[in-house]
Amino acid sequence: MEKRYKYLVQPLNIYFLALSNYIPEKALPLIEYLINKHRVTLKIVGQRQTKHGDFRSLPNGKMQITVNNNLNPHQFLLTLVHEIAHHVTHTKFGRVQPHGKEWKTVFQHLMLPFLKPEIYPLSILPHLANYLKNPKASTDTDVNLSLALRYGVAGEGKxxxxxxxxxxxxxxxxxxxxxxxxxxxxxxxxxxxxxxxxxxxxxxxxxxxx
CATH class of the missing domain: 2.30.30 (SH3 type barrels.)
Structure with missing residues (x-):
């Protein structure tokens, strides 16, 4: 299946088949559980220079998560869970600091099941575990994790x-x-x-x- 679509839509079997192009295979059941449990609305969008993903509470009362389509599977998964944590934090606590203690706790809890070598390779796992002790707004602030998530390779032409x-x-x-x-x-x-x-x-x- 080509990555030309921007929206993940119903029915659910098509929804998760589409998502399987973007995240590690072993992570799919866990992500399926989180999306169903929290009724996540996900939109996959083109590359943005300033962010990998975001969470928005829309004027119509709905909540939406977007993730860039150019991320590799391990970047995409971490970004998606990061944004789901915003969704859960907003639902549970309302308006709080975007990356405050509430979000940190929720993010750590949601990421814990993904800290497995069948999902994140050993070249990434220790750096990811260290980052999650006190997660920041962007993984780019953690140089070791950022390099590991990019597999030590810069973007094309860079x-x-x-x-x-x-x-x-x-x-x-x-x-x-x-x-x-x-x-x-x-x-x-x-x-x-x-x-x-x-x-x-x-x-x-x-x-x-x-």
Whole structure:
């Protein structure tokens, strides 16, 4: 089945057949249970630069989750459960801090059954377990988990910042930079337009200028 659709629709057997293209096979029964239990409305959308997914309470009273269709199965699964946790938190507690203690507790509880080597490989599992001790709004803030979830490979035509040679020139968001030295966990990079130095996380994806 090709990934051309944007909506997951009824009947349920078609709904979950579609979803099986996006998440690890062994995770499907657990996700099916969560979607049925919490009556989740899921929309799969095109890539967005600023987020992998989101949760919205719509003006008509309905609640909707969206997840980007360009994510690999392990990224997609984590993002989906992240957003289901928002759904459950909103239903249970109403208006609270988006990634506050209520959401953290719900997210940890929902993710626990997925922490299995048949769902997440051992290259990801320890980093994921560590992240879930105190989950943040974005997995990108956890460099080790972020790199593991991407299987250590940057997007097409891009490089991770640590792959750029020292003093190498790269483009990030249409701005040219020169890579400098590593400062603990981040890299000093000179903006060639304003001559100011910025710190880049190791998992930043940039375009090397030959």
């Amino acid at each position: 490089n991770f910042i640590f792959e750029i040679p020292n003093n190498g020139i790269f483009k990030f968001k249409d701005v040219l930079y020169k890579r400098g030295n590593k400062r603990r966990t981040r890299y000093e990079c000179l903006n060639l337009s304003n001559k100011r130095t910025y710190l880049f996380n190791q998992n930043a994806e940039v375009i090397l200028i030959e």
